[in-house]
Amino acid sequence: MCPMNKTGTRQAPKLRGDLPGLFCGRDLESCGIPRGRLKAMLRRGEVARIGRGLYRRCDASPSELETVAAVAKRIPRAIVCLLTALHVHGIGTQVPRKVWIAIDRKAFLPKASGLPVKIVRFSRTLLRYSIDTREVLGVPVRLTSPARTVVDCFRYRKKIGLDVALEALRDTLGSRKATVAELARVAQVCRMRTVMSPYLESMIS
Numbered sequence: 278m279c280p281m282n283k284t285g286t287r288q289a290p291k292l293r294g295d296l297p298g299l300f301c302g303r304d305l306e307s308c309g310i311p312r313g314r315l316k317a318m319l320r321r322g323e324v325a326r327i328g329r330g331l332y333r334r335c336d337a338s339p340s341e342l343e344t345v346a347a348v349a350k351r352i353p354r355a356i357v358c359l360l361t362a363l364h365v366h367g368i369g370t371q372v373p374r375k376v377w378i379a380i381d382r383k384a385f386l387p388k389a390s391g392l393p394v395k396i397v398r399f400s401r402t403l404l405r406y407s408i409d410t411r412e413v414l415g416v417p418v419r420l421t422s423p424a425r426t427v428v429d430c431f432r433y434r435k436k437i438g439l440d441v442a443l444e445a446l447r448d449t450l451g452s453r454k455a456t457v458a459e460l461a462r463v464a465q466v467c468r469m470r471t472v473m474s475p476y477l478e479s480m481i482s
Contacts, residue, residue, distance in 0.1 A: 297415025298337030299346045301330050329390040337414055346413040348376045348394055352387045355380055356404055357420035358397065359429055359437060365411065366423050368454060369444045379404060379421075397433065407463055424455035424463045431469050431476075443476065450480055457481055 296308045305312050315332070318324045324332045331347050340346070342365060345357060355378035360371045375395040380387065382398040407425035411418050421429055427449050430442035449455050457477055464470045464477075 296334060298334050298340075299327075299343070299350055299414040299416050300332055300334070301350065328392060333414065340414055342413045342418075344393065345376050345418060346416040348378060348389070348392050349413070349418040350416045351389065351392060352378065352380075352394075354384075355387065355419075356399065356408060357418055358399075358426065359395075359421075359433060360441070362420045362426040363430070363441075363445055365418070365420055366426060366454060368423060368426065368452070369441070369448050371441060397436075403467065406466060422455075422463075423449055424459045425467075427455065427460060428463045428467050428469050428473065431464075431473050432467060446473075446476060446480065 296310065297304060302312050302315065305315065315324070319326065319332075322335055324334055327333050327343065328347055328351075331350060333343070345361060345365065348355065349357065357365065357376065358379045359377040360373040361375075361377040363369050363371050364373060373395070375393040377395045377397065379397050379399040381401055381404060384398075386396065387394075407422045408419055409422045411420065420426075427442070427445045430437060430445045434442045446460075449460070450457065457480070460473070461470065461477060464473045
């Protein structure tokens with residue numbers, strides 16, 4: 278926790294600008310800061326520990342997606358997906374308690390070290406298809422695009438609920454985060470065209 282100043286607000290001493298808002302020990306070295314300085318930085322309130330081996334600069338802008346960034350930092354090959362991707366894109370009303378991520382079907386389960394994650398498995402091809410990157414607290418977060426997220430909600434409708442998938446579809450089209458043509462194209466690649474076609478047709482009729 279960052280210390281308080283006399284006005285009751287958090288004070289955050291300035292750090293090197295190239296140190297990301299969320300970082301681990303190896304990031305210190307890449308920025309030319311000896312790891313031995315970490316204890317002093319914690320003591321002075323320059324950084325705060327948010328998890329095992331993960332730290333946040335106290336002068337970094339607060340973000341409700343801090344946990345998402347922490348998971349992306351700890352498991353960089355993971356793809357943020359499904360309910361968490363909906364939340365990041367501002368689609369629907371889902372506020373998941375866990376960070377939904379996808380990993381390769383053949384990959385070992387990653388060590389999340391207490392971070393709240395929900396893991397699903399994608400094929401290698403779908404781990405690369407229609408993926409966006411967004412920076413959160415200086416951490417590149419890879420996540421499914423709006424259209425891909427909606428299609429995945431239909432793919433995993435038995436796990437998350439058809440009502441969630443339909444809400445995501447309505448909101449995505451209503452907010453113009455994706456077009457019918459884009460959704461149909463992604464559904465074709467993900468082999469969901471037959472499942473989604475009746476719902477897409479009802480939305481535009």
